[in-house]
Amino acid sequence: MSTVPELAASYYADAIEEILIDEETLAQRVKELAEATAARHANDPEDLILICVLKGAVMFLTDFSRALPIPSQMEFMAVSSYGAGTSSSGVVRILKDLERDITGRDVVIVEDILDSGLTLSWLIRNLSSRNPRSLEVVTLLRKPEARQSINVECADVGFDIADEFVVGYGLDFNEQFRSLPFVAKLKPEVFQ
Numbered sequence: 001m002s003t004v005p006e007l008a009a010s011y012y013a014d015a016i017e018e019i020l021i022d023e024e025t026l027a028q029r030v031k032e033l034a035e036a037t038a039a040r041h042a043n044d045p046e047d048l049i050l051i052c053v054l055k056g057a058v059m060f061l062t063d064f065s066r067a068l069p070i071p072s073q074m075e076f077m078a079v080s081s082y083g084a085g086t087s088s089s090g091v092v093r094i095l096k097d098l099e100r101d102i103t104g105r106d107v108v109i110v111e112d113i114l115d116s117g118l119t120l121s122w123l124i125r126n127l128s129s130r131n132p133r134s135l136e137v138v139t140l141l142r143k144p145e146a147r148q149s150i151n152v153e154c155a156d157v158g159f160d161i162a163d164e165f166v167v168g169y170g171l172d173f174n175e176q177f178r179s180l181p182f183v184a185k186l187k188p189e190v191f192q
Contacts, residue, residue: 012177015190021159021183026140026169029158030060033138034067036156037108040136042070047105047133053123054078054096055178056112059170060140064110072108075100081119092122107132108155112170113141117150124152141166141183159183165191 041048050072052061065072078096107127114120120137127135136155145163161183167173168180173191177184 012180015177015186016180016184017187018185019182020161020166020185021169023181026158026182027063030063030140031067033140033156033158034064035069037064037138038068038070040155041106041108044106046071048072049075049100049102049105049107049132051075051077051098051102051107051109051127053109053111056170056172057110057140059178060112061110064138073100075102077123079119079123081122092119094126101130102127103131104133106134107136109135109137111137111139113143113166114139114152114154114157115143117152120152121150140169141171 048070050061050065050068052058052074054076055078061074065074075098076096077094077098079092079094081092109120109123109127111120114137120139124135124137137152138156139154140158142154142157142160143163144160164185165173166183167177167186168183170178171183172178173186177186
């Protein structure tokens with residue numbers, strides 16, 4: 001793992017303990033995830049809808065959709081189970097729902113991080129009740145140690161990471177750090 005490079009010594013540099021996944025590694029893995037998704041949906045790409053879970057997954061969705069070599073449509077959903085904390089409350093609220101019907105469509109939930117699994121398992125149940133033809137999850141990050149005996153199946157996982165609070169590439173702490181082009185671990189004093 002690298003330390004914060006001098007070029008990234010910006011406004012947030014004093015808060016970052018360590019860069020876990022650099023920009024180049026992220027770009028390569030996102031391309032691989034997009035190619036794997038395209039291979040699964042190559043026979044009927046016209047029905048492919050990517051659902052971005054706002055706000056954290058927006059950077060991932062943007063790069064993922066540009067790397068996807070087949071047509072797709074985008075939808076956005078905002079759900080919350082965190083509030084201002086660093087761990088899930090387990091109570092999920094829809095803050096913004098889909099704008100189109102997904103009945104009979106192939107749906108890929110493009111998620112930033114699979115943490116406890118509570119929010120994502122709730123979202124899968126909610127979207128399944130809307131009768132898509134298929135429903136799968138592609139997540140950039142997964143914390144295997146954090147899951148609370150909830151098994152969430154993912155079609156693809158970008159990276160397995162330790163059970164640490166991470167920011168960057170869309171992930172935030174109190175709406176800060178989303179714009180960092182890498183995934184980083186914060187110094188504990190920042191969020192404690």
